[in-house]
Amino acid sequence: MAYWLMKSEPNVFSWDDLKQKGVAPWDDVRNYQARNNMKAMKRGEQVFFYHSNIGKEIVGIMEVKREHYPDPLDERFVLVDVACKKPFKTPLPLAQIKSDPRLENIALIRQSRLSVMPITDEEWQILCELGGVKP
Secondary structure, three states: OOEEEEEEOOOOOOHHHHHHHOEEEEOOOOOHHHHHHHHHOOOOOEEEEEEOOOOOEEEEEEEEEEEEEEOOOOOOOEEEEEEEEEEEEEEEEHHHHHHOHHHOOOHHHHOOOOOEEEEOHHHHHHHHHHHOOOO
């Protein structure tokens, strides 16, 4: 099973918005590398929800409920449907992630502008530990 991280600006679409909707399409991705990552996602895979720009923190874990399908606004891109699985006990700020030497190679730091990225098994374990949740 692969693991992922997806970013959203909380003033546009937040963890609370997703909780309220239950299941929602992840949309507005307009980067080809991020699109390709979304195409690789499989139903049931786990995804960190990261609040970008405002907050800059991982706030919870989502689950892929529906694999990629065409974005009705632009067929070059895709959507995936996700649902809340569990919140972090304490949101995990980017500063703390950057300060942990075990995470020095994480895509969140190396490719900071990418909105959808893979997370290694080891990174998943570490981030869950730091966020106070069981992997």
